[in-house]
Amino acid sequence: MENMERMVEFDIGTPSFEEIAGLARMSIENMDTYTSTEYPELPWNTAVDEYNRRSNAPINEQEIKHLVPIELRSLNDGTPIVAIDVSILGLGETQCGTIYAIRGTVVSRKEERYRYSRLGPLPFHINIGENETIKERRATDHTILSIDTGRRNPTIICRRLLTVFETMLKRKVAKMYDNAVLLWDGALTIPSVEEEIRATNSLMEVARKRRNSIVGVSKKTCLFSLQGTRDPLQGYQKPCLIDIDSRIQRTQRFLLLGTVYVAKLASDGLLFRLDVDKELPEAERIAAVERMIGNDLTQDGYPETLRLAHIFSKFNATEVIGMHRFLDDNYGLRILEYPNIRRILFGPFAGNHSKEPDAIYAKPV
């Protein structure tokens, strides 16, 4: 853990992050000898996604066009802009689960300088289902923390894992900054489960107490089309917002933690969905966006801090090979074969959206 000393700006080396790193390590070390203490429920919200999937009535572009845009001034007052992004990648399957790697990045812009803190990669082994061995060992050993999906879908577990990690990062950042604009990737949605709502509210409270403004930036949304042929803000040369909150159905709005805008953050930029913390007065919400475009670069209308956070977090093929070596050297996890069923079946027509695992691991006996 000597690297923790270098984490000055974000003070990430706190016990909670150590816990996550420790959990990662243990989950692999004990992948086939585990008893299981189920990881507590995480503040993961699937309700909005579910609602959006079912929603057949996105807001009409014409409807948006009739709304009056709010022109934005660029407010360069030295407000720190901090963006957070995380990514997860399936490294391969084992006999009793799947190995994932997660990584998160915080990028800040302060006094016209960018700075990043990157956490990870952290490989996790997630057990799928239960078997006799697990049951037997569970009876005798209660000490090892591991991630057990039980009968649940491993994809959901993997997303929950990512959310734990992301929430931890967001909490750190919210505690660390005052009067900053915090950029999150995606919409500000409320979870459906009581504990999750509490966790999210607590996170938002921490941010508000320190007078931080939370802005969620979405590249995609189901609420309205961002790829429409007609740009509803066509003709506006200056950055501007359209408040569409009133057009969102009440049931849908209830699940949101932010006021929703269609935003054009640069004169020739693309359109994005912005969710700005609902608890802020309207003037402060607008001011938060104005401070964001004044203190950060917005090439193509997308905040540079968030773009960098995304670039830093993303895994590439070299890193995947490096992690394979790490798993081999440290845990004796050898890649048995590299099957790609789609590739085998369809050859060049397999496409590049295959969801099959990248590798199959085996631990030598």
Add this chain to the structure above:
Amino acid sequence: MLSLYRIENGEVQIISCPPQGIRKGEYLSIEDTSTEKSLIIQVVEIDYANVPGILEDILRRSSIHKVNGEDYDPLEIKSYIELVKDAKVLRCKIRGALTRGEFTDDISWIPVRSRSRVVGIPDETLLKLINPSRLLPIQIGRTQKKVRVDIDAKAIDGSLNIISGKKGTGKSHLAKTILLGLIDQGGLCLVFDINGEYTKLDYKSSGERNRFQKKMKVLIPGRNFKVDLRYAGLGSILSIMRSVMDTPGTSTWEFRRIWNSLERRDAISIEEIFRSIDNINHEYVREALFRRFQSLVDTGFFCDDPKSNTAFEEIFAEMNMGGAVILNLKDLPSMIRKIVVEFVLSKLSQLLKRNIARAVFLFAEEAHLYLRDTYWEDIVTRMRHLGVFVTFVTNQPETIKQNVFRQSDNIFLFNFTNENDLKAISRASRIDGYTIESITRELPAHHCLMFGKVTRDLPLVVGIGRLDIQTQGETRFFFTPLETTPEGIVDKSTQNNYQTALQLK
């Protein structure tokens, strides 16, 4: 770790991850545990492995190069990722095989990939393969891993050797090393010293005499190297007049008549020859012979005094335990240089035919400056059979004809960067052009790639060792520090040498 990746068109590709600091020219062995056989391969090119995602990674880095920050990597995975990025592909050529420890050139098989192990061959093992007997060792330097390299004098014996490389890379130094090694082994050597840089081989760098003191004879044409006409003989003189001075056939016929006539009367002398030429009726022939003979006499190389004559038989007799005759051709006009070389080669042939000497190792620096075209083939064919074993030293490989290159037994190549030079060598040498171009292009100074009989045709990169002798071939510079001494102001770079120091008074 080294892993066999693939074998394609005679090229073996080895993945080195993590990289092991292997350099071009090094040897590896692919051990096939199922057959107890090994392939001997040599690294001729080193590339980065085409790791997926590397371009993406570089682009990511370039887009964030101005962003400072930290990585918190508790499991220290980054070091593994860095290793993958640094993975290298070693492109190798197959040089031979080992079957139960015996070196063989049967490389018609390839190892089983799943049962193969790639390991480096220690230099000591490689050198034992190359030179198992080490009967007459000549130490020439060290491998890249500082293991002493000896070549066997027997591999030089009867061989045509070529030392080539661009200016200032150490060609002459290697030639001197081999020369002194041959003398140590009792060899008789002759050097055409175009720059006068072999003249102080019997001096240590400190100025004291070394063990070669009585084994060196420096001959300066016209000064301590004169030839009596009778010793030279009609054959040599005619050869010079024809080849060097372009004398027409009629005139040479007339000269032969004069010479024979005077010889019958035992009256061969410069004066008598002039008198006879003067008596020729035909004006053109008389003029042609007069001017040419006058030129010969003006060189100061020929005389008619038997006491001033330099007889090679006597010099060779003194050097029966090994030695070298250094023919200092420095500062001589081109024509005189050619006359002297023509005479020496002609005389040498005569002496070897008469078994006056067993064989002579001839060192010829920049031979194209004094060797006529027809002599090249003569040297590598006829004279070789008589016992003249030549080592050509040149920085212009294209001046050596391709057929000479092809007949060479040993080649020592120093750094070359010029494409034309590399092509000239690649086309004609004993190993593949790819190896030559790839390795010699990046050889550091005083390192050479040698191959041929001396290495059992295994190309080997050698750093040439230092010699404790006085260097003479160094360029004298204008912009060098000057030091005031009792004799005047002396150029510091040359003050330790016996060569002329720059003195400003």
